[in-house]
Amino acid sequence: MIPRYSRPEMADIWSPETKFRIWFEIEAHACTALAKLGVIPEEAAKNIWDKGSKAKFDVARIDEIEREVKHDVIAFLTHLAEFIGEDSRFVHQGMTSSDVLDTCLSVQLTRAADLLLADMDALLAALKKRAIEHKDTVTIGRSHGIHAEPTTFGLKLAQAYAEFERGRMRLEQARADIATCAISGAVGTFANIDPSVEEHVAMEMGLVPEPVSTQVIPRDRHAQFFATLGVIASSVERLATEVRHLQRTEVLEVEEFFSEGQKGSSAMPHKRNPILTENLTGLARLVRGMALPAMENVALWHERDISHSSVERMIGPDATVTLDFALVRLTGVMDKLLVYPENMQANMDKLGGLMHSQRVLLALTQKGVSREDSYRLVQRNAMPVWRGEGVFLDLLKADEDVVLSDAELEDLFDLGYHTKHVDTIFKRVFG
Numbered sequence: 001m002i003p004r005y006s007r008p009e010m011a012d013i014w015s016p017e018t019k020f021r022i023w024f025e026i027e028a029h030a031c032t033a034l035a036k037l038g039v040i041p042e043e044a045a046k047n048i049w050d051k052g053s054k055a056k057f058d059v060a061r062i063d064e065i066e067r068e069v070k071h072d073v074i075a076f077l078t079h080l081a082e083f084i085g086e087d088s089r090f091v092h093q094g095m096t097s098s099d100v101l102d103t104c105l106s107v108q109l110t111r112a113a114d115l116l117l118a119d120m121d122a123l124l125a126a127l128k129k130r131a132i133e134h135k136d137t138v139t140i141g142r143s144h145g146i147h148a149e150p151t152t153f154g155l156k157l158a159q160a161y162a163e164f165e166r167g168r169m170r171l172e173q174a175r176a177d178i179a180t181c182a183i184s185g186a187v188g189t190f191a192n193i194d195p196s197v198e199e200h201v202a203m204e205m206g207l208v209p210e211p212v213s214t215q216v217i218p219r220d221r222h223a224q225f226f227a228t229l230g231v232i233a234s235s236v237e238r239l240a241t242e243v244r245h246l247q248r249t250e251v252l253e254v255e256e257f258f259s260e261g262q263k264g265s266s267a268m269p270h271k272r273n274p275i276l277t278e279n280l281t282g283l284a285r286l287v288r289g290m291a292l293p294a295m296e297n298v299a300l301w302h303e304r305d306i307s308h309s310s311v312e313r314m315i316g317p318d319a320t321v322t323l324d325f326a327l328v329r330l331t332g333v334m335d336k337l338l339v340y341p342e343n344m345q346a347n348m349d350k351l352g353g354l355m356h357s358q359r360v361l362l363a364l365t366q367k368g369v370s371r372e373d374s375y376r377l378v379q380r381n382a383m384p385v386w387r388g389e390g391v392f393l394d395l396l397k398a399d400e401d402v403v404l405s406d407a408e409l410e411d412l413f414d415l416g417y418h419t420k421h422v423d424t425i426f427k428r429v430f431g
Contacts, residue, residue, distance in 0.1 A: 005283065010324040013111050014317035020057040022104045023076055026201055027091050028052055030183060033200035034193075040090040047087045055083040073097040094193030098304060099183045102217040105316060106180055107205055109225060112320035113175035119327035120168045120232075124161060126334040128430060131157035135422060138415055139253060139344035140355060145245075149355050150348065150418040153253075153339060158429045160239045167232040174228040177221045181205060182213035187303040215304035219297045222312065226294035229319050233287035236326050240277035240284070243333065247274045253344045257336035276333050283326045290315040352385045353392035359412040360396060360404070367403050377401055 012018055028049050035045035057079065066075035074097075081088035092100075135154035140147050181202035185193045195209070202209045210217050246253045256274050258264070264271030293315060297308035348355065357378050364374035381395040381402070396402050396409050404412075 005325045006321050007324055007328060010112060010115050010321045011317075013108050013115075014321070016059045016062075017057065019104060019108070020059070020062065020076060022107050022205075023073075023100050024052045024055070024057070024080065026100050026103050026183075026205065027077075027080070027095075029201045029204045030093070030095060030193075030197050031090060033197040034090070034093055036200075037194055037196065039093060039194075044087040044090045048084055048091060051084045052080065055080070071097070073100055094185050094191075094197075095183060096186045096215060098216045099185065101309075102213075103181045103183065103201065103205065103207070105222075105312060106178055106207055106217065108316065109222075109320070110175055110179045110206065112316075112324075113171060113178070113225075115324055116229075116232075116320065116327065117168060117171055117175070119324055119331070120164060120171065123327055123331045123334070124164055124168070126331050127157050127161040127164065130334055130337065130339075131155075131161055131426075131430075134339060134341075135426060136419065137339065137341050137344065138348070138419060139341075140348045147348075147351050147355055149358065150415055152419055152422055153341075153344065155422060155425060156242065157334075158426060160235075160242075162429050163235050163238070164232075167228075167235050170228045170231065174225045178225045179207045180210040180213075180217055180221065181207040182210045182217045184210075184213045184215075186215060188212065188214040188216075214302075216300065216308075219294070219300065219308055222308075223291075223295045223298050226315060226319055227291045229323050230288040230291035233284040233323055233326065236323075236330055237281050237284035239330065240280035240333075243277045243337070244274045244281070247277075251343075251347065253340055253347065255338040255340070256333060257338060276329060280326050280330055280333075283322050287319050287323050287326070290319040351392075352390070353413055354382055354385055356392070356413045357382055359417065360402075360409070363404055363408065363412055364402070369403065 028045075031040060031045040031048050034040045035042040057076075061082075062072075062075050062079045065078050066072055069075055069078070077088070077092055080091065084091070131154045133154070134157065135152060137153040138150050139153045139156075141149050141151035181198060182188070183193060183198035183201050184190050184195075190198075198209050201207075212218075243254060243256065245251065247255050255272065256276050258272050263269070264273045264275075293311045297311055300308060361371075361374050361378045364377060365371055369377070377399065378396075381399055382392060384390050384395060385392045393409060393413055396404070397406050402409075
């Protein structure tokens with residue numbers, strides 16, 4: 001997590017100050033529940049809340065204590081006691097460190113998910129707006145990077161919209177799965193703390209109790225969460241790669257916005273490079289790379305170990321901060337994307353009508369020609385066009401074996417044929 005690729009709203013979720021504030025709230029809510037059960041005095045629980053709420057936790061002081069005790073939660077509790085005084089003996093009653101750490105991580109991940117969901121809403125809105133704008137902007141569709149048949153640029157964006165909408169649904173589910181609380185004590189048996197304490201803390205922190213937590217929340221939940229981020233990152237890369245391809249000099253059907261005073265190259269003043277989408281491609285790789293360690297964290301020893309801890313301390317902030325930045329950047333790219341319909345038309349014209357070859361093939365079969373012979377006839381007229389030796393329609397008209405009239409052939413070269421169901425697809429995507 002570096003400032004260059006961080007937004008303050010997301011980075012703040014992972015700051016030490018935020019973490020320690022969440023730790024305190026977990027401990028204080030547990031004290032409230034324990035006081036209701038009569039385990040600790042109600043006045044003590046109130047005092048813990050009053051003094052802890054006003055406290056400004058000193059990160060340097062906590063780090064200083066941790067260097068001595070070699071335990072982060074104990075260091076925090078020791079520092080907390082410096083504010084609370086004698087009643088601090090009632091803090092952490094019947095709890096274990098994982099109760100605090102895992103519940104805090106759940107809170108942080110759900111907050112991060114909420115920001116990511118908002119990011120996706122903004123991206124979906126941008127994609128929908130541009131898709132509708134270019135619903136009828138005809139362009140060449142490509143397979144294997146080679147001209148295939150006509151489509152529209154709006155359909156390209158509608159596909160991206162549908163993909164990110166699926167990603168949003170997955171993220172909602174992942175958020176629900178990660179939003180669990182564990183206040184169950186050593187090995188998760190509630191031996192020294194009542195389950196009602198967990199229920200109270202969960203409710204207050206916007207979580208639900210973990211059904212069976214052993215001493216940690218099961219890591220399959222976290223694996224799904226980070227895998228979902230990886231899938232969304234892959235969708236980011238897919239759209240970014242499309243923009244990069246379409247911005248190549250030989251294509252130039254779209255282009256990232258180039259601001260006044262922007263420079264594309266330290267050596268070549270003419271350059272306008274797709275730097276934002278190239279950056280997004282790299283960021284997507286990082287987010288995907290954090291999914292595998294999350295999956296490897298699932299297999300912990302017995303009721304708990306801490307082999308997952310170092311991993312999560314890194315991938316929690318890094319994956320969410322990076323994806324947050326990427327989604328916001330991609331939204332900006334799509335909002336300001338320069339689209340060149342005239343270049344799209346020029347590119348379609350480069351192959352002299354070859355994009356209509358399937359229609360000619362099918363028309364010949366309808367005239368009684370076998371599919372094999374139809375394919376041979378169409379291909380023998382298409383290959384010279386590939387070599388720059390004529391126009392496809394003219395060659396077909398001149399071929400005596402092509403049993404179609406000139407009028408019939410001309411009708412097969414109508415662009416509108418390829419876009420007649422665009423409205424149907426848009427209704428499926430946007431309603």
